[in-house]
Amino acid sequence: xxxxxxxxxxxxxxxxxxxxxxxxxxxxxxxxxxxxxxxxxxxxxxxxxxxxxxxxxxxxxxxxxxxxxxxxxxxxxxxxxxxxxxxxxxxxxxxxxxxxxxxxxxxxxxxxxxxxxxxxxxxxxxxxxxxxxxxxxxxxxxxxxxxxxxxxxxxxxxxxxxxxxxxxxxxxxxxxxxxxxxxxxxxxxxxxxxxxxxxxxxxxxxxxxxxxxxxxxxxxxxxxxxxxxxxxxxxxxxxxxxxxxxxxxxxxxxxxxxxxxxxxxxxxxxxxxxxxxxxxxx
Amino acid sequence: xxxxxxxxxxxxxxxxxxxxxxxxxxxxxxxxxxxxxxxxxxxxxxxxxxxxxxxxxxxxxxxxxxxxxxxxxxxxxxxxxxxxxxxxxxxxxxxxxxxxxxxxxxxxxxxxxxxxxxxxxxxxxxxxxxxx
Numbered sequence: 208x209x210x211x212x213x214x215x216x217x218x219x220x221x222x223x224x225x226x227x228x229x230x231x232x233x234x235x236x237x238x239x240x241x242x243x244x245x246x247x248x249x250x251x252x253x254x255x256x257x258x259x260x261x262x263x264x265x266x267x268x269x270x271x272x273x274x275x276x277x278x279x280x281x282x283x284x285x286x287x288x289x290x291x292x293x294x295x296x297x298x299x300x301x302x303x304x305x306x307x308x309x310x311x312x313x314x315x316x317x318x319x320x321x322x323x324x325x326x327x328x329x330x331x332x333x334x335x336x337x338x339x340x341x342x343x344x345x346x347x348x349x350x351x352x353x354x355x356x357x358x359x360x361x362x363x364x365x366x367x368x369x370x371x372x373x374x375x376x377x378x379x380x381x382x383x384x385x386x387x388x389x390x391x392x393x394x395x396x397x398x399x400x401x402x403x404x405x406x407x408x409x410x411x412x413x414x415x416x417x418x419x420x421x422x423x424x425x426x427x428x429x430x431x432x433x434x435x436x437x438x439x440x441x442x443x444x445x446x447x448x449x450x451x452x453x454x455x456x457x458x459x460x461x462x463x464x465x466x467x468x469x470x471x472x473x474x475x476x477x478x479x480x481x482x483x484x485x486x487x488x489x
Numbered sequence: 490x491x492x493x494x495x496x497x498x499x500x501x502x503x504x505x506x507x508x509x510x511x512x513x514x515x516x517x518x519x520x521x522x523x524x525x526x527x528x529x530x531x532x533x534x535x536x537x538x539x540x541x542x543x544x545x546x547x548x549x550x551x552x553x554x555x556x557x558x559x560x561x562x563x564x565x566x567x568x569x570x571x572x573x574x575x576x577x578x579x580x581x582x583x584x585x586x587x588x589x590x591x592x593x594x595x596x597x598x599x600x601x602x603x604x605x606x607x608x609x610x611x612x613x614x615x616x617x618x619x620x621x
Contacts, residue, residue: 275589350586368587404565404583419523419558419566421581444583444590458590469592 210295210308212258214329219250219261221355222308222329225346227471230268234260262297265331266306270478271471272331273347277373278464278486279382281341287334292375293367294332304335309372314363315352324360326352332372340486341382345369347467384464388440390489391461396436399451399484401425405443407435408462421446453477459485495552495608502543503533521608524553544606553606560601573602 211219223231223246231245238248249261287305290296294309309330317324328348335342352360376382394400401423406415416431418424423446425432440461447454453473459466466485468478496516500508508516515532530540547553558569561582570576579594 347589417563417565417583420568442590456592465589467589469590 210310211262211297211329212253212255214310215327216247216250216253218327218329219253220246221327222265222331223249223261225272225331225348226264226268227271227473229473230264230271230475234264234268262306265308266298266333268475269306269331269333269344269346270476271473272468273471274466274468274478275345275347275369276466276468276478276482277343277345277369278385278387278466278482279341279343279377280339280385280464281336282381285336285341285379285381287336288376291332291372294330302336304333307332307334309367311348312366313352314365316361316363317356318359318361326355334376337486340385342482343373343376345372385486385489387459387461387464387466387485387489390485390487391440391443391445391459392436393488394484395425395432395445398425400445400447402443402445405435406441407438407443408441409438413441447481452481454481457481494550495547498547498550498552499529499533499543502539502546503535508533523556524606524608526604548606551609551611554609556605556607558603558605559597560603561595562600567600568597569605576602 211222214222220243224242228242228245231242231249235245235249238245240248249257287299287302288296288307291307291309293311294307296305297308298306309332311328311330313326313328315324315326316322330348331346333344335344350362352362391400395402402425403421403423404415404417405424406413408414416424416428418427422428424435440459441463442458442460444456444458446456449455454468454477455470455472457466457468457478466482468481472478496508496513499516500506512532516529519528524544526537526540526544529535529543530537533540533543535543544553548555554571556569556571557573557576558566559576559580561567561580563583565582567580567582568577576597579596580600582593582595583590584593585591
C-alpha cells in the first residue's frame with residue numbers, strides 16, 4: 208500500500224478528516240485535541256504498523272462516512288478490479304471486497320493575491336461482491352476547499368471523478384446498473400422507511416413531490432404513496448426512524464442503482480445494513 | 490372544511506356581497522390548515538390586495554390565524570410557525586451536487602418567507618361579527 212505510505216502528511220491528514228470525529232477518537236483515544244489535530248498526529252506517523260492501522264481503520268469505518276454507492280447486477284464472471292484509475296488496492300478480502308485509495312487533484316484558484324494551486328486528496332473507494340451484485344462505494348469528498356486555506360478559493364476541476372472510475376470498472380460489459388425499485392418499495396411498504404421527496408415517472412411526465420417540513424409521503428399523502436408504488440422511482444429521499452438505525456436519512460435513485468448516504472452515521476455497519484436490506488428484498 | 494362563519498365573512502367582503510355555488514364549493518374544499526392568499530384570490534377572481542383584506546379580516550374576527558412558512562431555495566417548505574420570531578434560526582434544505590442530493594443547513598433569515606392562514610380551532614367560541 209505505498210500510496211498511503213508515500214503520501215504527504217497533509218494528504219494522510221485530509222484522508223482521515225473524511226471520517227467522523229467520534230470514530231477517530233475511539234481508534235486513537237490517547238490523542239487529544241480537535242479533529243484536525245488528531246488527524247495530523249495520526250498522519251505524521253508513517254511507520255508500517257501505523258499505516259496498517261490507518262488502512263484497517265478506513266476499511267472498518269468507511270460505512271460511517273458520507274457515501275455514494277453504485278450497485279450493479281453482475282455476470283457470474285465479474286471479479287474485483289485489480290486496480291482503479293489513479294489509485295491502487297490497499298486491502299483485499301479475496302472474492303468479497305477490496306479497498307482502494309485514489310489520488311485526486313483539485314485545481315484551485317486562490318484570491319488575494321491571485322494564485323493557482325493544487326489540493327490533493329486520497330480518496331477511499333471500496334468495491335464489494337455479492338452473488339448477484341457488484342457494489343462500488345465512494346466516500347464523498349467535501350467540496351469546501353476554503354477550509355484548507357485562510358483566503359478565498361475556487362475549485363477549477365479535478366483529475367478524476369466517480370464517473371471516470373465507474374466507466375473504467377464497468378468497461379468489461381459484465382455489469383449493468385441494478386434496478387432497486389423492488390427492494391426499496393418493500394422496505395417502504397414494511398414501514399422501515401418513508402420518503403419525504405420523490406421523483407417518479409408517470410405515463411406522460413416525470414413528476415416530483417417534496418413534502419412540507421419533511422413529512423413522510425406514506426403517512427401524510429397516502430394517495431401519492433399508492434400512485435408511486437407502480438411507478439419507476441428516480442431520485443428519492445428516505446428517512447429511517449432514529450430507533451431503527453443511526454442512518455437517519457438516505458437518498459436513492461432506484462431505477463439507476465444508486466444510493467447516497469448524506470450524513471455520517473454513528474454506528475459502524477448501519478449503512479451496510481441499509482444496503483443489505485434493500486438488496487435482500489430486491 | 491372551512492367554517493360557515495368564514496364563508497359568511499367572505500360573502501360580506503366580496504364585490505356583490507354573495508358567493509356563487511361554485512365559489513362556495515371551492516372555498517369549502519380548501520385545506521383549513523394551510524390557506525394561501527392565492528387560493529382565495531383565484532377562487533374569488535379578485536385582486537391580491539382584496540384577497541389579503543378578506544383573510545386579514547378573518548384573522549381580526551378570530552376565525553383564522555396567520556402563519557408563516559420558510560422556503561428552501563428549491564421551493565420546499567422547511568418549517569412553519571405562528572410568527573416569524575418562532576421560526577428556527579436555521580433550517581434543513583436539500584441541494585444537488587454532481588447529480589446527488591446533498592443536505593445543507595441554511596440560515597432562516599436568508600430564505601423566502603410566505604404568509605399563510607389557517608382556521609382558528611377556537612373560533613367557535615367567537616360569535617359571528619365579533620372582532621377578536
